[in-house]
Amino acid sequence: MNRLVVVSNRVPLPSAGARAGGLAVALDGLMEKRGGLWFGWSGRIAANVAGGQPALSGIEQAAGIDYATIDLTQDEHDRYYNNFSNGVLWPLLHTMPELMKFDRRDAKVYREVNYRLAVSLQPLLRPSDVIWVHDYHLMPLAAALRERGVKNPIGFFLHIPFAAPDVLAAAPEVAALVRDLLAADLLGFQTDNDVANFAAAAQSLAGATRLSGQALQFGGRRVKLGVFPVEIEAQKFAMMAGRNAFGTTGERLRRSLDGQKLILGVDRLDPTKGLLQRLDGLECLFEKHPDWIRRATVLQIAAESRKDVGSYQQLRAALDAKAGSMNADLGEPDWQPLRMVSRNVDRAEVAGYMRLAAVGLVTPLRDGMNLVAKEFVAAQEPDDPGVLVLSRFAGAARQLDAALLVNPHDPDAMADAIDTALRMDLADRRARWRSLWDAIADRTPALWGRSFLASLMRASQPVVNKPAKPAEAAPTSPPRLTLVEPTAAVGGRRG
Numbered sequence: 492m493n494r495l496v497v498v499s500n501r502v503p504l505p506s507a508g509a510r511a512g513g514l515a516v517a518l519d520g521l522m523e524k525r526g527g528l529w530f531g532w533s534g535r536i537a538a539n540v541a542g543g544q545p546a547l548s549g550i551e552q553a554a555g556i557d558y559a560t561i562d563l564t565q566d567e568h569d570r571y572y573n574n575f576s577n578g579v580l581w582p583l584l585h586t587m588p589e590l591m592k593f594d595r596r597d598a599k600v601y602r603e604v605n606y607r608l609a610v611s612l613q614p615l616l617r618p619s620d621v622i623w624v625h626d627y628h629l630m631p632l633a634a635a636l637r638e639r640g641v642k643n644p645i646g647f648f649l650h651i652p653f654a655a656p657d658v659l660a661a662a663p664e665v666a667a668l669v670r671d672l673l674a675a676d677l678l679g680f681q682t683d684n685d686v687a688n689f690a691a692a693a694q695s696l697a698g699a700t701r702l703s704g705q706a707l708q709f710g711g712r713r714v715k716l717g718v719f720p721v722e723i724e725a726q727k728f729a730m731m732a733g734r735n736a737f738g739t740t741g742e743r744l745r746r747s748l749d750g751q752k753l754i755l756g757v758d759r760l761d762p763t764k765g766l767l768q769r770l771d772g773l774e775c776l777f778e779k780h781p782d783w784i785r786r787a788t789v790l791q792i793a794a795e796s797r798k799d800v801g802s803y804q805q806l807r808a809a810l811d812a813k814a815g816s817m818n819a820d821l822g823e824p825d826w827q828p829l830r831m832v833s834r835n836v837d838r839a840e841v842a843g844y845m846r847l848a849a850v851g852l853v854t855p856l857r858d859g860m861n862l863v864a865k866e867f868v869a870a871q872e873p874d875d876p877g878v879l880v881l882s883r884f885a886g887a888a889r890q891l892d893a894a895l896l897v898n899p900h901d902p903d904a905m906a907d908a909i910d911t912a913l914r915m916d917l918a919d920r921r922a923r924w925r926s927l928w929d930a931i932a933d934r935t936p937a938l939w940g941r942s943f944l945a946s947l948m949r950a951s952q953p954v955v956n957k958p959a960k961p962a963e964a965a966p967t968s969p970p971r972l973t974l975v976e977p978t979a980a981v982g983g984r985r986g
């Protein structure tokens with residue numbers, strides 16, 4: 492089997508603790524099954540990069556996976572990760588350009604870090620490796636590798652949405668990034684809307700030509716596009732939820748509810764997750780439907796993330812203020828509507844809480860997929876399931892259309908949907924849950940990866956590169972590769 496080389500900004504090193512985030516969750520599931528090399532940032536800040544040289548900061552090995560990482564300097568971390576990746580590309584690609592803060596010095600360092608990653612990765616590559624690059628931090632990486640003579644098949648997957656060209660045009664760097672992406676053989680997205688937006692941007696901003704089917708022509712090469720919705724290990728998550736609902740933390744939460752219904756939100760604290768709008772909807776619920784006072788409690792777990800980015804700091808302050816005023820305005824001496832937790836809660840613990848919840852609130856303003864929505868479905872007890880209230884602007888809404896779909900900008904609609912969910916009779920809850928479960932039960936991250944990689948092998952073609960300097964050239968140019976795919980676990984239905 493050809494070795495898989497996954498490249499992502501964040502690498503979940505076994506030696507480091509777990510972190511909230513969809514990318515690590517999806518790729519962990521794939522790498523666990525398949526093994527390979529996982530390359531990216533160590534999560535550490537180095538005082539400086541010795542003599543400007545791109546040294547690897549560490550290599551670790553665990554369960555068939557080699558992890559190779561580089562450190563970032565403080566300036567790189569600020570400009571590449573905080574300012575450009577999370578301060579420009581994240582809001583822009585989520586169609587929230589008003590949150591973007593563009594500075595061309597940040598764009599320059601973003602590019603330099605991508606080149607440094609390419610230089611560090613190249614000596615680790617074997618001729619038969621298949622390279623899979625992930626997410627918006629690494630948009631120039633495929634082009635940087637190609638420039639250095641790397642001819643291996645390269646796929647790129649974007650975990651977040653891709654915005655319409657009009658929106659993208661707000662950032663001066665974006666046309667160049669779209670051109671860079673076209674150095675890959677296959678570009679994967681979460682939904683067909685993202686594919687359509689990318690194809691339009693590639694034509695209008697980069698001058699690519701649309702070929703029939705899901706393909707573009709650029710610089711004499713054919714680049715394939717595809718939709719590959721990210722999946723979770725639903726069967727495993729279901730078992731974890733079952734175990735943890737009755738563990739210490741689950742029991743403690745249940746006792747503290749004292750018979751009240753639990754309304755649960757689990758998110759990274761992020762402007763795209765619609766947390767302020769969610770609190771507006773919840774406030775509206777208790778005002779419009781006061782019979783839920785003392786009969787329902789909201790638990791919002793909002794793990795702090797990207798604390799150095801201004802818009803995240805502002806959101807944290809606004810959320811704290813809003814949560815405080817909501818509890819003060821609606822609370823009673825013996826009851827508070829909202830419990831807020833901003834630390835990173837253990838995933839197994841979260842699974843148990845999901846199983847105890849009567850309603851799962853997943854209401855992002857925009858989201859590439861949103862794995863929490865799928866996890867909430869997986870966590871439910873089939874005979875007595877909770878109800879998912881889901882934003883129609885999450886990629887997951889395409890697969891989970893049996894949820895109560897809401898517009899997160901409309902507090903009344905959200906309040907009414909939560910009220911409906913809390914009152915829904917058992918037969919309706921079971922029927923909805925069954926159809927949600929059917930949408931996720933037989934899919935796994937391993938199958939997701941397998942389908943992407945199979946498509947990448949079909950798409951890869953001999954690349955006509957600029958001749959590489961001899962020292963930089965890949966050892967040999969691999970012929971078209973045949974991928975021997977692993978046997979992925981396909982689970983049956985639960986219940």
Ligand code: ADP
Nearest residue numbers: 511512513516757758759792794836861862863
């Ligand atoms: P994103 O990738 O934007 O963070 P997703 O919903 O796709 O959003 O993935 C988030 C992942 O991180 C899920 O697996 C979820 O369980 C986990 N997660 C999110 N928020 C928390 C939290 N507050 N505490 C623990 N885990 C979390």
Ligand code: F6P
Nearest residue numbers: 501511512513514515626650796
């Ligand atoms: O899914 C989007 C994403 O940016 C992932 O790339 C990442 O794992 C997750 O959100 C968490 O973000 P960060 O790595 O910035 O903590």
